[in-house]
Amino acid sequence: MTESASTSKMHAQGPTGLLDGFSLEMTGRDIPELERAAPLIPAGTQINVTFLATENLDLRVAAARAVLSAGAVPVPHIAARRISSAEELDCTLAALQEAGAAQRVFVVGGDPSRPMGAYSSSRDVIESDLLAKHHVQQVSIAGYPEGHPDIDRDTLWRELEAKSALLKKQGLRGEIITQFGFDEKPIIEWVHEVRERGISTPIRIGVPGPAGVKRLVGFARRFGISANASIVKKYGFSLGNLMGTAGPDRLISALERDIDSRQLGEVRLHFYTFGGVETTAKWISSFRG
Template structure:
């Protein structure tokens, strides 16, 4: 049976959990194929041990664990070495290096490039590293340094990945429309940034929940249609599904390969049950 483009695109998905959500492992095993990438976000620097435990369990269950390493949640190089070594010891070979959303760093790092340049990742056999992308900008950076700083940072990190011989990719913040992704990807390609892009997609959730996450994460222009719906109080508890968004991304993947939109990265904001109720018929 030939899959339709949206279903074929969803076969390339990754998903995000937190260390504490490893209790959802049985549903991930039931619903996702072995080898699926499961990213482990680190929302609180106190959750490092839970992240490591989740990585071990995911690896044992046949998934590819991709822990987040937020620079602002790392105290110093010794802390970074201990953390990366422990994860590598659990079989982790892929990580996502990012600045992190904390207003103030807990230690000496505040940008992903600083932890990348320590040499710790290569020394521990990490072979694939993701970096963060922001199709609609990052208010924390843009306000201080302007949009050009985001592009310059991506170029710098891509150069480091290539010099270190490490495979790289971009994982984006979530958004709601494919148009801004296409425009942003064209800007990257014109600037010589050729890393594949995995686009953040919010799973089915109520409008109220999506508004909350959009406000927390500084998601920009494409959130307007969510806010517009939220203006209608009767729609606040309506569940929004990302069908149109994913179909648009699938079109970019299959019909505009030069943009290198590689796959969707799913955020289960509305819960895992809602996500898999929507996903499972499409994954087959």
């Protein structure tokens, strides 16, 4: 074992326990991978099911059922600006409820610059009475440590504060899942600011699972994530060589070192499975030793 790997494992078992209760992400097309990865995924692990424009409700519900069959907990995404009407949202939640997968959802704005229907933001969905109607108990919302390419920082903070307060008022358990990044510095600063603003909502820090460097850089550019030469070198790969693969060893070790749950409350990790659910599950199992 290399010194780097040994250090990574030492931090992974550190006092903050960021890897305890980690969560994963999958698409509807990842069901075969999930089935292969199931033996490596601890029972009760949250697995987010994305809301892609190329996948329909039946596929999302099938993915949620597969998560349940794997002994995990499905967290379906609800993309506000992709919902055409209150009727569609009602039908979506009803289908998830029938599958036993509506207790926890992740409500996001979604990619379209213009809403396809009545919901222009995640707050619009949360303010509706449909989550309560379908017995949703936990709602995850998005956080952006490095900002959002289309939303100014003041608005991001205002919305995060408002949604966290709204969930608490409605008696719903809230959770913040952040966009992924390569650099621990803005992530750690952002977590501290969340707590300084009086937001006690549990946080899941988004990290990219192991994947091809070219793929990671492509996703970073798409989502406005900093990926300049110095940052990616710090993370563990080079922009001059896009043919290899990279994992979040260094990033997780740095986060474990600098985030203290005794001061910052509940903070865990959420893995974006850019390299595949099975590959990510194997990597986590190996990293945890």
